[in-house]
Amino acid sequence: MTEVFVLLKLIPWWAWLLIILACIAIYDVFINKKHIITHNFPIVGHIRYMLERVGPGLRQYIVASNREELPFNRIERGWIYASSKNENNYEGFGTDRDIYQVNYIFINNAVIPYKLPPEHHNAKDPYFVASAKVMGEYNKRRRPFRPASVINVSAMSFGSLSxxxxxxxxxxxxxxxxxxxxxxxxxxxxxxxxxxxxFQIGTGYFGVRNPDGTFSIEKLVKLTSENKQVRAIEIKLSQGAKPGKGGVLPATKITKEISEIRHVPIGKDVLSPPNHSAFGTMAELVDFIEDIAEQTGLPVGIKAAIGKLDEWKELAQIMKETNRGPDFITVDGGEGGTGAAPPSFADHVALPFIYGFTDVYKIFQAAELTDRIVFVAAGKLGFPAKAAMAFAMGADVINVAREAMLSIGCIQAQVCHTNKCPTGVTTQNKWLQAGINIKDKSERVNYYFNNFRKELLEITHACGYEHPCQITMDDVEINLSDRFISKTLRETFGYSKSKVPFDSVETLVGCPNLGGSYRKGKETDVKEVLTEDTSVSDQ
Structure with a gap:
């Protein structure tokens, strides 16, 4: 045996390399039955698959220009990274956008901007932008809720995220x-x-389900009574990533902890079916909403991606006739989102936010219902200018998902569904999660939201208004063709948003239903927005 080891040591490294390559070649030619490339081009063919695997990353950082990448280009991600690290998020030497491209947005500034009085709350706290509307106020829910921030974190489950x-x-x-x-x-x-x-209720009723998978109102009442931080309930009808398809949480992501939280078995894929079992019609949906609101005392809303409009018209009619129905409506853009989906769904099913929202808003405006609904907008709106556009269209609150993920270190690797997220954001792998410094990343979320709200306020003031809810559709223009024709949103989509009841920011600060334990006169602990560090890195 010793002699054998001695002989093996005498073989040079290059000979070992040739032996290994020969074994690979033999396997490729005589054993491999799956891959044509490696069979026809043994050894060399493997390079093709290696390049295919690393190609997306190479294109993202080396090949693609700053404005080419999707879903979020390098400039967009850079702004989020800089904002979340409280670094300089400015750009120099003018825009590098093609401002004549179709659907390009222009915000019409006023000749004389809005001037903050010295005693104004935003003069002391430039990050405070609460919702002008209250969820559940019209329907007299026992615990109405005014979001203390107009930008919030959209629906992302524990299990999908770490x-x-x-x-x-x-x-x-x-x-x-x-x-x-x-x-x-x-x-x-x-x-x-x-x-x-x-708290979101999906078709799987996770956390509030019976053993057979049906909805349990008793568990929901218990959950909301024991957890007072739950301020509203959202019923998910569909989501932008895969409307009408449902979803799957792979068995590889289901830990003992997730099993206990969701009330599902370990070792099996968890399915969220396309349909709810608790209701099947718009009338039954309204009954479901009212039953939950009555028993929990909380505002109840619905979330959906937008396609056909007949059922929305039916819902508006029921609400008008009965004075019952959702306290808020979350319109999710069909641009896709954090949920993994077949390309056919992510690319083609449901309307993009700007089209879907205008369609739905016009329906409820025609029914004279916009004053009783808080409209929540979602769909790549995590940037101040896009948020201003959404407010002009009638949105009251913005939800962000992927942008929030970017603020805590996501690098847009687009492997969320594989449990191999390199930054630990969308994986249950303990080793990969360990890289997330909670204290640091939570501060980045805080900075991102604060810098976002500050810049949104600055745009609002540039338009001559005190609060984003006052921005109108005539304040925003959109390019309609490559012949440099632009029109206002009002002219483009054929409506003007309803006037939002708003007196002043001071009245929002003192609202007893204001969320986030925000109180008038509370000192902000946010540092100066800009620092000398102008570097922008992913993490």
Whole structure:
């Protein structure tokens, strides 16, 4: 045996390399039955698959220009990274956007901007932008809710996101007075770190389901009574990533903890069916909403991506005739989102936000219902100018998902569904999660929200208004063709948003239903927005 080892040591390294390559070649030619490329081009063919695997990353950082990447280009991600690190998020030497491209947005500034009086609350706290509307006020819910921030975290479940990612987001929401939507995966311990919570009910009824998978109102009442940070309930009808398809949480992501939170078995893929079992018609949906609101005392809303409009018209008619129905409506853009989906769904099913929202808003405006509904907008709106456009169209609150993920370190690797997220944001792998510093990442969420609100306010003031809810459709223009024709949103979509009841920011600060434990006169702990560090890196 010793002689054998001695002989092996005498073989040079290059000979070992040739032996290994020969073995690979033999396997490729005589054993491989799956891959044509490696069979026809042994050894060399493997390089093709290696390049295919690393190609997206190479294109993202080396090949693609700053404005080419999707879903979020390098400039957009750079702004979020800089804002979340409280670094300089400015650009020099003018825009590099093609301002004549179709659907390009222009915001019409006033000749004389709005001037903050010295005693104005925003003069002391430039980050305070609360919702002008109150969820559940019209329907007289026992615990109405005014979001203390107009930008909040959209629905992302624990299970889809890691524990450390969820905890970072929730603590960041607490600091920024924002609310945190649980997603349909149930209320986890990581959602209970002090931030306001919107509890989402999906078709799987996770966390509030009976053993047979049906909805349990008793469990929901118990959950909301024991967790006062739950300020509203959202019923998910569909989501932008895959409307009408449902979803799957792979068995590889289901830990013992997730199993206990969702009330599902370990070792099996968890299915969220396309349809709810608790209701099947618009009338039954309204009954479902009212039953939940009555028993929990909380505002209840619905979330959906927009396609056909007949059922929305039916819902508006029921609400008008009965004075019952959702307290808020979340319109999710069909641009896709954090949920993994077949390309056919992500690319083609449901309307993009700007088209879907205008269609739905016009329906409820025609029924004279816009004053009783808080409209929540979602769909790549995590940038101040896009948010201003959404407010002009009738939105009252903005929800962000992927932008919030970017603020805690996501690098847009687009492997969320594989449990191999390199930054630990969308994986249950303990080693990959360990890289998330909760204290640091929660502060980044806080900075992102604060810098976002400050810049949105600055745009609002440039338009001559005190609050974003006052921005109108005539204040925003959109390019309609490559012949440099632009029209206002009002001219383009054929309506003007209803006037939002708003007196002043001072009345919002003192509102007893204001979320986030925000109180008038509370000192902000946010540092100066700009620092000398102008570097922008992913993490």
């Amino acid at each position: 524990a450390r990612a969820i905890e970072s987001l929730n603590i960041g929401c607490k600091k920024a007075y924002a609310y945190h939507n649980t997603g349909e995966g149930g209320l986890s311990p990581y959602h209970k770190k002090g931030g306001d919570v919107v």
